[in-house]
Amino acid sequence: MVSIKDVAKKANVSTATVSRVISRPEAVKEETSMKVMKAIHELKYQPNVLARQLRKLETKTILVIVPDITNTFFSKVLRGIEYVAVSKGYKVLLGDAGNDVAREGEFLNVLRQKQADGIVLLTARMETSLIEEFALDYPLVLACEYIEGSTIPTVSIDNISGARKATEYLISLGHKKIGMITGPLNVVLGRDRLKGFSQAMARHDLPVEPSLVQEGNFTYDSGYNMMLKFLALSNPPTAVFAANDEMAFGAVKAVKDRRMRVPEDISVIGFDDIEFSSIFEPPLTTISQPTFEIGTTAMELLLKLINEDELTRNQYILEDKLIERQSCVSNNNPL
Missing domain, CATH: 3.40.50.2300 (Response regulator)
Structure with a gap:
């Protein structure tokens, strides 16, 4: 079945332009309109009239x-x-x-x-x-x-760039053994922030150890539980990058529950800069989104x-x- 996308591709215009030619031809240059109508005719495209009519009802x-x-x-x-x-x-x-x-x-x-x-x-x-x-x-x-x-x-x-920036910051502080609590890896944000972390580590010839990458789900509880895994290692990381602030809060709580201190014993950085980040104890270093x-x-x-x-x-x-x-x-x- 021919779609509006097919018409746009054949006429070398955007789908929005095809839509305007169909619904508001007076708003489109005559040359463009003719090109679109020719593509519609050649492809035998049938516009979704019902959807177009419904859109007009505000x-x-x-x-x-x-x-x-x-x-x-x-x-x-x-x-x-x-x-x-x-x-x-x-x-x-x-x-x-x-x-x-x-x-x-x-x-x-x-x-x-x-x-x-x-x-x-x-x-x-x-x-x-x-x-x-x-x-x-x-x-x-x-x-x-x-x-x-x-x-x-x-x-x-750019989530890859933001995660790279967070990791580079930890590296600039002298940290080499860095853990990451990712977001869910079936979500693009989780994958991209892990990608940025891995790129920064590779740039400085630092290994990404499998035991130091744990998948969270952007919740406080997952941050807490994944940090406990890090702390149970015989040689835990000196710094942890959590892929969002909620998980970073959970990670800090896990450190405190093990009678350790942030940042003296382990540094933690988050992502998002939600409102609570500035009044958390300690105030959270993070990547701020607009x-x-x-x-x-x-x-x-x-x-x-x-x-x-x-x-x-x-x-x-x-x-x-x-x-x-x-x-x-x-x-x-x-x-």
Whole structure:
């Protein structure tokens, strides 16, 4: 079956341009419109008329799907989304997937049933083909998580670079035996942050020991349990990089429960810079994401899709930065 993507490829234009030619031809240059119509005719493309008609029924509501509402990282992203949404007369519905891929898919029916005008996905754990097909017919933006190689409008940071930066910082303090608590490796964030860690270690000819890489699931409990594994080793790491702040908090608690100290006995660095990081004891060194800006940029992109405006770019990679606090110190006894 011929899709709008096939037409766009043949006409050498974006899918958004094909959509405008079908729904608002007056908004497209005549030369471009003719090229698209020629591709439609040659491919015998049949537009999804029902989806197009439903899109024209405004609800002034957008849906935001989060993977886990208990993760405080998403609070500022949501504030950014709502800040722009409210200023443009939109309400925000929140859907908590509870880390359940099936529930993520169920939320898409909110758009199919025309209960919202567009959707911001803060999670991308469904089948890639399902998300991409859905994005062809409905306004959809990905934020925080992303799909490698996809053309879906996306807002995120460079997680590989951020993780590399965190690891390089520990190395600069003289640490050579460094452990990592990864996020779930079936999620792109978990894989990319592990990749950044491995790249930094390789750059300095430091081995990534299998026993010093443990898979967590972005929760406090997993950080606690994985750190206990590190501390049970005969030669534990002098520093640990946790792939998010929640796991870093759990890791610090595990160190304290073993009557050791952070950072004197072991340094800990996190990722995200959630609000509690600065008042935690000790205050957590971490990689800060521009969470509010991620939210505002995602909502502005979604509004362009809803209004069928031309997108000047699809991918937005925002800057992260290292926040130095008191959970890391120089290693006085480098191996």
